[in-house]
Amino acid sequence: MLKRLLYIAGILGLLIGLWGLYDRLVYGHMHANYGSYVVWGLWVALYMFFAGVATGSFMLATLDLLFDLPLFRGSGRMALWGALVTLPAGLAAIGLDLGHMSRIWKVYLQPHFGSVMAQLVWGYTIFLGIIIISLWLSFQPQRSRWLKPIMAVGLILAIFLSGGIGALLGVNQNRVSWHVSNLPTQFPVFNLTSGVALMLIAIGWFGPQHDPRRTQQLRVLSLAMIVLLLVKGYYLWSDVSQALYQNSSHGAAAINLVLFGPYGWAFWLLQLGIGMLLPLIILTMPIGKQGFAAGLMGLCILIGLAVARANIIFPALSLPELQGLGEAFHGPHLSFTYSPSLMEWAVTAGIVGAATIGFLVGTDRLPLFTRPTTEATGTAD
Amino acid sequence: MSRQPTIPLIPVSRRGFLGALVAGAGALAVASVASSAITEKPTDTIDMLTPEEALAAYEAEIARLRAARISGTPIDQLERMRTDLLRALTKPVTERRWVMVIDLRACVGCHGCTIACVAENKLPPGVVYRPVIEEEIGRYPNVSRRFIPRPCMQCDNPPCTGVCPVSATFTNEHGVVEVNYEQCIGCRACIAACPYGARTFDFGYTYTANTPSAAMMLGAEQAVSYEQTSTFEYSKVHARRDLHDSPVGNVRKCHFCMHRVLNGQLPACVTTCIGRATFFGDANDPESLVSELIARPNVMRLKEELGTEPRVYYLQ
Ligand code: SF4
Ligand code: SF4
Numbered sequence: 001m002l003k004r005l006l007y008i009a010g011i012l013g014l015l016i017g018l019w020g021l022y023d024r025l026v027y028g029h030m031h032a033n034y035g036s037y038v039v040w041g042l043w044v045a046l047y048m049f050f051a052g053v054a055t056g057s058f059m060l061a062t063l064d065l066l067f068d069l070p071l072f073r074g075s076g077r078m079a080l081w082g083a084l085v086t087l088p089a090g091l092a093a094i095g096l097d098l099g100h101m102s103r104i105w106k107v108y109l110q111p112h113f114g115s116v117m118a119q120l121v122w123g124y125t126i127f128l129g130i131i132i133i134s135l136w137l138s139f140q141p142q143r144s145r146w147l148k149p150i151m152a153v154g155l156i157l158a159i160f161l162s163g164g165i166g167a168l169l170g171v172n173q174n175r176v177s178w179h180v181s182n183l184p185t186q187f188p189v190f191n192l193t194s195g196v197a198l199m200l201i202a203i204g205w206f207g208p209q210h211d212p213r214r215t216q217q218l219r220v221l222s223l224a225m226i227v228l229l230l231v232k233g234y235y236l237w238s239d240v241s242q243a244l245y246q247n248s249s250h251g252a253a254a255i256n257l258v259l260f261g262p263y264g265w266a267f268w269l270l271q272l273g274i275g276m277l278l279p280l281i282i283l284t285m286p287i288g289k290q291g292f293a294a295g296l297m298g299l300c301i302l303i304g305l306a307v308a309r310a311n312i313i314f315p316a317l318s319l320p321e322l323q324g325l326g327e328a329f330h331g332p333h334l335s336f337t338y339s340p341s342l343m344e345w346a347v348t349a350g351i352v353g354a355a356t357i358g359f360l361v362g363t364d365r366l367p368l369f370t371r372p373t374t375e376a377t378g379t380a381d
Numbered sequence: 382m383s384r385q386p387t388i389p390l391i392p393v394s395r396r397g398f399l400g401a402l403v404a405g406a407g408a409l410a411v412a413s414v415a416s417s418a419i420t421e422k423p424t425d426t427i428d429m430l431t432p433e434e435a436l437a438a439y440e441a442e443i444a445r446l447r448a449a450r451i452s453g454t455p456i457d458q459l460e461r462m463r464t465d466l467l468r469a470l471t472k473p474v475t476e477r478r479w480v481m482v483i484d485l486r487a488c489v490g491c492h493g494c495t496i497a498c499v500a501e502n503k504l505p506p507g508v509v510y511r512p513v514i515e516e517e518i519g520r521y522p523n524v525s526r527r528f529i530p531r532p533c534m535q536c537d538n539p540p541c542t543g544v545c546p547v548s549a550t551f552t553n554e555h556g557v558v559e560v561n562y563e564q565c566i567g568c569r570a571c572i573a574a575c576p577y578g579a580r581t582f583d584f585g586y587t588y589t590a591n592t593p594s595a596a597m598m599l600g601a602e603q604a605v606s607y608e609q610t611s612t613f614e615y616s617k618v619h620a621r622r623d624l625h626d627s628p629v630g631n632v633r634k635c636h637f638c639m640h641r642v643l644n645g646q647l648p649a650c651v652t653t654c655i656g657r658a659t660f661f662g663d664a665n666d667p668e669s670l671v672s673e674l675i676a677r678p679n680v681m682r683l684k685e686e687l688g689t690e691p692r693v694y695y696l697q
Contacts, residue, residue: 027585027624028584028585028624028625028629028630029582029584029585029630030584030585030624035507035582035584036507036572036580036582037578039572039573040573098566098567099565099566099568099569099582099583099630099631099632100565100566100567100627100630100631101566103547103564103565103566104566106547106566107546107547107566110547111546111547112545112546112547112548114543115543115544115545115570117544117545117546117568117570118546118547121546168570171544171574172540172573173540173576174540174574174575174576174684174687317573320578321575321576321577321578322514322529322577322578322683323514323516324514324515324516325514325531325578327514327515328509328512328513328514328515329495329509329512331506331507331508331509331586332506332507332584332586333581333584334509334581
């Protein structure tokens with residue numbers, strides 16, 4: 001029933017997305033609401049979110065396929081599948097955000113490696129290759145000796161790429177709320193949180209019901225999630241308190257926008273309430289270790305993380321670099337306020353829908369919760 | 382979809398085109414040449430003065446100014462700057478240092494420079510290179526106002542170039558931060574990196590699209606044609622005919638009107654400034670007006686603490 005509902009939601013999203021895609025491809029960026037001042041909008045937030053889920057999922061896959069933890073045996077493929085469907089979703093979002101999508105080849109053939117963006121494009125492309133190869137190897141009947149080295153490389157890359165997203169923002173010294181040295185160090189934690197959230201959904205909703213380890217897996221994942229949420233909360237507190245302490249700075253203005261701006265409700269309700277506090281409470285209770293509740297909390301946390309990505313990007317860009325710039329010249333897309341357009345939402349719905357369907361199809365058609373024989377002598381689970 | 386019909390470009394050189402405008406025949410020239418199609422490629426470049434031509438023009442200008450001085454005719458600062466400019470063009474490129482000086486006390490906030498820039502570079506709606514920021518000081522009714530024109534600062538340490546994933550934006554040999562429209566993928570990382578908000582994205586709008594029009598309206602075709610004809614930014618030919626082709630989908634910015642400067646003309650914003658508040662020239666020439674101005678004690682640069690080393694100076 002749950003799966004059917006998710007399929008329907010995914011297909012609906014996909015259909016809406018087709019209209020958005022048509023609009024984007026025919027009219028370019030005209031019907032988007034990001035502009036020359038708030039230059040990055042919903043799709044960049046979506047890219048950061050999905051890229052985070054992909055790297056986080058990969059980190060989780062290493063528990064099985066690299067570190068051989070008996071408790072997580074058999075969950076590696078599922079985590080890799082999660083990474084495989086979410087990474088292209090993120091790349092699609094950022095691709096559609098480009099002014100000239102057809103020139104993306106230039107980043108490969110004429111790159112400027114000093115640019116964090118170029119490093120990320122290359123890094124994510126290699127990472128996608130690693131996900132595909134490791135997934136393929138994990139489906140081999142005999143466990144390949146290449147799997148562990150590849151997973152190890154992938155793990156290092158996943159950590160660096162996570163930090164890279166923080167660096168993409170952090171290198172802009174003119175954006176005070178981004179240009180803090182610990183931003184790149186926060187992102188691996190955020191992304192690991194995304195990965196654990198996806199695994200809560202995967203195991204809680206789609207995991208093998210009769211696997212005796214399932215309850216234990218959910219318990220460990222819940223515990224890990226509680227720790228991660230507390231660390232996330234600590235980061236949030238340090239960001240907010242430091243910025244607000246000097247109430248005159250640009251950083252304080254950005255935080256004020258997050259907390260009390262037009263989308264303050266999204267912070268309090270979605271990012272903090274549904275995305276952090278509710279899961280913290282539920283996951284500490286016995287009900288939180290039950291499949292449905294654990295999956296639901298995973299979903300809540302993912303929603304909170306998506307809102308958090310938006311709250312990192314939009315407010316920092318909504319502050320004029322020079323006072324009065326917003327009023328100096330008027331024209332389309334010259335505004336320091338931003339709310340995504342219908343077209344942006346439609347494309348977002350399509351990408352989320354496609355990722356959801358991809359994930360569900362995998363759980364239906366692929367043996368994701370089994371694993372290859374352990375070395376040459378082991379037996380399949 | 383609001384795409385414009387493709388209209389052939391104007392087959393005249395930059396100088397020829399300006400000459401036609403100066404002769405008061407701009408509109409007619411556009412109309413008459415629009416029918417004769419040529420194929421302009423974005424890689425086509427326009428003429429610029431050779432050092433010999435610059436020297437000849439400089440000597441002629443000096444002779445003219447000398448005669449004016451003898452006859453007691455007042456010499457406008459624009460004339461002085463143009464002479465400075467021609468003198469700079471006789472020097473090797475590496476020995477010039479183009480800077481702009483803006484006198485905040487002289488700016489009257491007319492936005493003339495903004496509009497001159499829009500006209501010179503045929504900027505579409507939503508793209509602006511030189512807005513004039515208005516600052517109100519004090520509290521009503523005891524207020525005074527200050528106007529701050531804000532071109533691209535052509536920073537010597539530009540934070541906007543390093544972030545570009547494809548090296549589409551860089552400091553060129555003239556010290557001007559350039560955007561290569563054919564290379565730019567439109568990621569907008571450079572906009573996020575600029576501390577002065579000096580870059581805008583071309584979303585593909587035109588002033589003529591979706592405006593009410595009558596079938597027989599005089600000049601309607603030419604207006605569309607005007608919006609699609611080439612600009613000469615970075616001394617290259619850039620037509621703007623297609624919603625999906627450059628410069629649409631690119632980031633755009635002020636370039637100190639290098640296509641004019643290299644032809645011995647001052648930037649459009651400088652020539653049009655009614656307050657005579659904007660100055661341009663070679664800071665590597667102690668005789669130049671801009672050198673005199675930036676040596677004054679009341680000079681400042683925006684956000685100097687960031688270490689961007691702007692080439693735009695403000696007198697306050
Ligand atoms: S003002 Fe902005 S766009 Fe211009 S050079 Fe400096 S950083 Fe780059
Ligand atoms: S928008 Fe163009 S010029 Fe700016 S960073 Fe991206 S590719 Fe480079």
